[in-house]
Amino acid sequence: MATVKISGMRCGHCVGSVSKALSEIEGVSNVQVDLDKGQATYDEKQTVSKEVIKKAIADIGFEAE
Numbered sequence: 001m002a003t004v005k006i007s008g009m010r011c012g013h014c015v016g017s018v019s020k021a022l023s024e025i026e027g028v029s030n031v032q033v034d035l036d037k038g039q040a041t042y043d044e045k046q047t048v049s050k051e052v053i054k055k056a057i058a059d060i061g062f063e064a065e
């Protein structure tokens with residue numbers, strides 16, 4: 001399981017957007033977004049570059065580290 005910190009999420013709508021964006025990345029599954037912790041966890045069915053994850057999150061207006 002991988003974890004990514006995400007800043008800028010404020011509500012359930014943000015959680016939904018992040019969850020959808022991550023789920024659409026090839027190789028990513030079981031996405032769980034935690035609003036209170038400001039992070040998402042996911043499983044990798046294949047190796048997924050952290051840069052790909054960061055870009056997908058940046059593309060929808062949030063910041064990942």
Ligand SMILES: [Cu+2]
Pocket residue numbers: 009010011012013014015
């Ligand atoms: Cu929101």
